Amino acid sequence: MKGQALKGHLDLLVLAVLADGPLHGYAVIEQLRERSADAFDLPEGTVYPVLHRLAGSGFLAGEWNESSGRRRRTYRLTDEGRAALQQQRSQWEQFTEAVSSVLRGARPCPNPT
């Protein structure tokens, strides 16, 4: 799935990935890929600005530590972020449910022949 299709959903996906526990950027991207069964194909670097924005907005908290001699920033979901995730997840579920309902009611196209 190309980035354009993810428009507007990446923030929610990042929050959801971090709901299970703190992760550093690389692990967040790995989780996104694994959970989507490699369906999300976007430049990995673009996830970092999202992490920074969510941290700047108070939805995530970042903490620096050392790993393999390198500085590593780990992100965790804040209470505010958890509440936002719950709210956004609920909205998403309502939306997909509505779309599914419409699609379930769709009649098959008549055969042109």
Next chain:
Amino acid sequence: MPEPDLIDSYLGELRRSLRTRPDVDDVVAEVQDHLREAADRLQATGVPRLEAERSTIERFGQPALLATAFTLTSTGGLAMPTTLTRAAGAVAVATACCWLIAGAAHWWASELFAPFSTDRYAIFGALTFAALVGTLVVLAGVLLRAGRKDLMVAALVLGGVLAALFAFFSWMWPVWGLIVAVALAGMVRVLHTSTGDRATADWAVVIAWPAGFGMFVVLNIMEVGPVDEWGDFPAANTVGFVTAASLMAVGLVSIGRRLLTEQTVVTSRSLVEV
């Protein structure tokens, strides 16, 4: 001949692209951690080091792309509107009404209406203070919407002091107003870059006080209206203040409407657009 370190070259280019960011060292350190870890893992599967680094960088994206994404993000605001930013929108509309009332109170407290009274002056000061506090809440909401919590705290402290000075020495409104205008110019700029919606009416809050000040000066020079016991022209003072207060109301309604009606799908504009 040693192999070139592609990751180092990439990080150097990224640092140049992001050099204006105050947190450039942190961003570069974070990206370095990602790239080294990814390349190490790839190399562990048997891929030659140079190829592992090349592949890792390719998947990460070009420095220019990342710099653009960071720029959009730093001004891209909250991932989603919150109850607080919506509340700030409602406060903006209420504050617009408060400014109009404060404008009317200026006339009521002036010698155009009746001889000077401390009580009427105090009520005018209190109304002005309420309008300023409301404006401050809107400013906080806009900064929060833009993801600038750091600026928000400073703005609330400095704005609180300014609001108190403005209200207590409200006869000096032309001076305080010009200071307020600078803060409001910053607020409108932040709002426009964070929402991508550049409504012209928003600028009314920025031009409000310079316009009111200009009106005050011109009418004083023209010596319009009666002269009060201090030798001033109360009509010039009132018309100037009412002009500023009215323009504040126009701008705040425009800003408030935006904050109130913002839809989640718009505000969670994702970086993957770049």
